[in-house]
Amino acid sequence: MGRPQNTIWIDGQPQAADPRRHLLEVALELGLDLPYFCWHPALGCVGACRQCAVTQYRDENDTQGRIVMACMTPCADGSRFSIHAPAAQEMRQGVVEMLMTNHPHDCPVCEEGGNCHLQDVTVMTGQAERRYRHAKRTHRNQDLGPLVAHEMNRCIACYRCVRFYRDYAGGTDLDAFGAHDNVYFGRAQDGTLESPFSGNLVEVCPTGVFTDRPYGEDYTRKWDLQSAPSVCAHCSIGCNTLPGERYGRIKRIENRYHGEINGYFLCDRGRYGHGYAQRADRPREPRWCGETVTRSAAASRLDAVCGSGRVLGIGSPRASLEANFALRQRVGDACFHRGESADEQAATDAALALLRHPAVRIAGVRDAGRSDAAVVLGEDVTQTGARLSLALRQMVRQDSFEQADAMQVPRWQDASVRLIAQETRSPLFVATPAPSDLDALARASLRAAPPALAALAGEIAQRLSSPEGDTLATGIAADIAAALLAAKRPLLVTGCGCRDAGLLRAATRLATAFHAATGRPLDVAVVFPEANSAGAALLGGHALVDALDAMRAGHVQTLVVLENDLFRRVPAAELEPALARVRNLVVLDHVDSPTAQAADLLLPAANVFESDGTLVNFEGRAQRHFAVFRPLEGAPRPAWRWLQHGGSFDGLHQRLAQQLPALAQPDPATPGSDFRIAGTRIPRQPHRYSGRTAMHAARDIHEPRPPQDHASPLAFSMEGAPPTAARPSGLAPVVWAPSWNSGQALHRFQQEIGGDLRGGNPGIRLIVPLDVTDAGNDAEVAGATGRTPRADALVPLHDLFAAEELSALAAVITQRRSGRDTLRVHPDTAARLRLTGAEMARLRIGATTLRLPLHIDAGFARNAIGVPLTLLAGAPLSSDFQLTGDGA
Structure with missing residues (x-):
């Protein structure tokens, strides 16, 4: 990677190692089988499980060595280790034996069977005999809602769940209770997990404590699922997914790692929103x-x-x-x-113009997580692009990493870095019409209607253009400008959520001012x-x-x-x-x-x-x-096949x-339909796929020929290139490697753990910056509204579990939705419109009339009326409207 490398010795073999990485990562990247539990690439190391024990020697003359934990051991130059030393192997086996004393051994009925990290490690350590003959500790399971099932008796106390849920995703309703060998991971009482990322517990947990509830109710073993690389269709972030199918039904969605987009995690809408695909009322026959x-x-x-x-x-x-x-x-x-709709198209076109501006560098999810100052302008990112909001939660930790670097504490020592940081956060500013869950992390938050937010962007731009003056800058505008100028990797996050093209044009003016002041393009992420x-x-x-x-x-x-x-x-x-x-x-x-x-x-x-x-x-x-x-x-x-007269997908x-000429450039990660490995296609079905000849026997006793795929190098079959073959990263339908049946096999397919996939991350960038001469003059860019000015502005309210058309048709997503549709206004706005005592309100937008409960919210923007997006039904936000109380 171009970095200085140390030389370490593992079982007598010299190996190059990055001094900034710990031994466990280096060993796994080298293809060595070293078991672990508590470590996760995105969560860092805490050394809690003691499973990655190895023997470290002082020098080449030391024959006894000492036991150390690989995840907590840096790769100092000249260090000598052994994974296969008898003492290390005995300890790893002993740890598994102790963990299994209270385990129910219910693999045949466990949803994780065959996809279980605990199974991988148990086999890897050679622990095959159970010597414990006493009563097992038992726990009462909790009802955690429609998405995640709970079986606490399988827990090995690795703490991964709370470290992800609380420390990484910012959830507050899941915790560890108890102590010693009687620790309980769950909620204080039964109830639906509140985090929009709760489904990741299914993949984070190395056992079967947290499992995919809908999948468990329509279950098929991992090796009997047919899969193919896919992309989430529920928002514009474009997270990569691995859907699993059996009997013509999508059984589950798993995260498909992409180094620049979703990394290791998905939001719950992307993971559970697939229910629309098998609805009984879906059109299946031409009419x-x-x-x-x-x-x-x-x-x-x-x-x-x-x-x-x-x-x-x-x-x-x-x-x-x-x-x-x-x-x-x-x-x-x-x-x-x-x-x-007219508002959508205007906002989308303005967003595309923003990304094409020469003063802008397009930022992805990984870029957002690595920025050191960020401004969220007008977009409730958790509701419209949830995976991006998860990255912003990591962005506020950048200052803590720099503090750790100064104290020479490795960034992977998660507990130490958090201890050093205390409450230190990188600057995050949130300016939106409605409260956001990112407010708790923000240095400052502002609630304002879209026209006022556009004006704020103009004030920030003015402050960037003349940092010595303060006549036009409000307090928060000056703070934001100062933070952007001081940052090494500043970020602006905005989007089309407000359906306001003027807001996006104001963001373009802000980026232009930053570029003029610093000579650097501004990182910008725009949610479509x-x-x-x-x-x-x-x-x-x-x-x-x-x-x-x-x-x-x-x-x-x-x-x-x-x-x-x-x-x-x-x-x-x-x-x-x-x-x-x-x-x-x-x-x-x-x-x-x-x-x-x-x-x-x-x-x-x-x-x-x-x-x-x-x-x-x-x-x-x-x-x-x-x-x-x-x-x-x-x-x-x-x-496309209905619409075109014959022809192929490739044509x-x-x-x-x-x-779109950019599409003509080859994507090495996703080659065309003529790609083959040793003359064979890549099978969608695992090599252990079973029941193929009996699956459709109820319809036809003759085994049908597998469907032929002329649009891709994949095959609807279990025959083809073996799963160990080197496959392009965009064509991997399953994550599997010898000794690693669970998703932990992913490290075998990465250039480096937590980095890019081998062969590159899939996808081709189509948007390129325009030349400065083509970018339009600043007066046009600064044109601030796009809506007819008026006293109050209509603001679409987004709900992660209701606003998107397809996922809203999934039963579990409907169950996950909390609350009811309401019209939201600030108390001052309610008083001016004489709505203070009203419980119901009637909103007329052109020819559309809505009658909804009225929610008077002191946290909402003044001079704004919040309307659920799903009820707007394309009504132009710039049209005349009237809001009145309705006591009927």
């Missing part, structure tokens, strides 16, 4: 005028309705690039429209509305409002809607009369939405688990997702690359 038709008849009908009269196409920010492009080719550039909003913006298209105008005028014979519920984009009072003027409404979707129900021709589309495609995330990274399985019943097929992708 024409309410009647089921065959696939061939539906394709013929599509050709017929698209061959006469004017045809318009409406794309989607949740559909893949390929599907949107196929629709665009089908209807023509002049008739293709982006499927976003949906999984492929950035991709849809890059592809381009006309505004949705133009399509509505043509429909109302009666100029549209056929309307083709791609994976989009227009009733979420346009108020029903405006949309229904427009649809009534269209003769043929064609809808391609995998969701039974109101738009799908109104279709004349409904074509069941494959979802992200059933199709190949490309999604562009918030940093402009194009990432491939691969079909996990082919649908067992009905006619769902990829939308479609090549034509798409002509529109």
